[in-house]
Amino acid sequence: MHDDNSTPRERSAVDLGNEQQVHWDPTMSYGEYLDLAPLLACQNPISDQHDEMLFVIIHQVSELWLKQCLHEAHAAARAISADELRPAFKMLTRVARIQAQMINAWEVLATMTPSDYLAFRDSLGQSSGFQSYQYRELEFLLGNKHPRLAEAHRRHPAHYQRLHEVLDAPSLYDVCLQLLARRGFELPEATLQRDWSTPYTPSPEVEAAWSTIYRHAERYWDLYELAEKLIDTEYNFHKWRFSHMKTVERIIGQRSGTGGTSGVAYLEKALALRFFPELWSVRGEL
Ligand code: HEM
Numbered sequence: 643m644h645d646d647n648s649t650p651r652e653r654s655a656v657d658l659g660n661e662q663q664v665h666w667d668p669t670m671s672y673g674e675y676l677d678l679a680p681l682l683a684c685q686n687p688i689s690d691q692h693d694e695m696l697f698v699i700i701h702q703v704s705e706l707w708l709k710q711c712l713h714e715a716h717a718a719a720r721a722i723s724a725d726e727l728r729p730a731f732k733m734l735t736r737v738a739r740i741q742a743q744m745i746n747a748w749e750v751l752a753t754m755t756p757s758d759y760l761a762f763r764d765s766l767g768q769s770s771g772f773q774s775y776q777y778r779e780l781e782f783l784l785g786n787k788h789p790r791l792a793e794a795h796r797r798h799p800a801h802y803q804r805l806h807e808v809l810d811a812p813s814l815y816d817v818c819l820q821l822l823a824r825r826g827f828e829l830p831e832a833t834l835q836r837d838w839s840t841p842y843t844p845s846p847e848v849e850a851a852w853s854t855i856y857r858h859a860e861r862y863w864d865l866y867e868l869a870e871k872l873i874d875t876e877y878n879f880h881k882w883r884f885s886h887m888k889t890v891e892r893i894i895g896q897r898s899g900t901g902g903t904s905g906v907a908y909l910e911k912a913l914a915l916r917f918f919p920e921l922w923s924v925r926g927e928l
């Protein structure tokens with residue numbers, strides 16, 4: 643139905659020949675709505691090696707998922723700050739499902755052998771996943787704050803500014819701790835107000851608060867659920883890091899990275915990082 647003064651929607655129809663007809667509005671097609679022309683014009687391997695297409699696509703898919711994770715995790719942090727935990731749980735669950743997809747993507751990439759990769763590795767120059775600004779934003783947002791990591795992006799002012807906004811603001815974990823304070827847990831002042839761009843220092847008071855929540859889950863059910871959503875996210879992040887490290891070892895062994903790091907040794911060291919340290923340490927204390 644349409645109003646009298648509006649133009650009727652133009653319709654197109656095709657008979658599929660099996661007693662089915664498809665009708666559609668030709669003013670907005672699938673490809674137009676999804677902007678597929680520019681999207682599908684972006685897969686441009688620079689060598690003539692067969693496997694480079696896979697390498698490009700796997701990175702592009704990961705970057706799209708990172709975009710969605712950032713969309714969800716930023717919104718979850720805002721919801722938590724507004725004491726709206728249920729929508730935040732839904733968003734964090736979605737982040738965990740996306741992470742599962744990103745982890746599974748390593749299985750596809752593992753079909754590329756060392757010789758397949760080495761055949762085009764030189765064309766990559768000094769580019770590296772180390773320069774993924776969305777990945778860095780997600781790390782900052784979850785709570786791995788290191789101003790030096792933003793420096794790799796100085797030459798791109800828009801990315802640098804964006805990274806600094808997230809670096810200088812409370813992380814997802816910081817807003818959760820602020821929520822615990824609003825719920826009456828006594829936390830150190832430095833946990834609630836500090837220079838957010840600096841690395842987080844774990845505290846016994848925060849661990850004690852999580853301990854109370856885990857011991858009395860029935861009384862603090864929503865905070866208990868929040869703790870488990872955070873653990874899911876960190877657990878999956880860690881699985882992603884581990885699979886990346888193992889895939890890299892399988893493909894380039896102990897070579898140093900194009901981004902200037904030692905390679906696998908650097909990636910192994912990153913496995914020790916913790917976004918929500920007291921949520922892990924408390925498990926040994928319950
Ligand atoms: C053949 C496949 C791959 C190899 C050999 C590889 C290798 C490496 C190496 C050696 C590093 C350390 C930095 C450096 O010196 O370059 C690194 C970092 C990184 N890579 Fe990959 N990578 C591969 C695939 C991927 C894929 C598919 C992604 C998905 C987006 C990715 C994302 C990253 C990220 C985000 C970092 C930074 C990690 C951090 O700083 O903690 N890599 N990669």
Ligand SMILES: N[C@@H](CC(=O)c1ccccc1NC=O)C(=O)O
Nearest residue numbers: 766769770771772898899900901
């Ligand atoms: N750091 C990798 C190169 C690499 O993997 C890469 C290069 C360009 C764009 C994305 C990449 N992926 C992850 O680091 C290497 O050292 O072979």
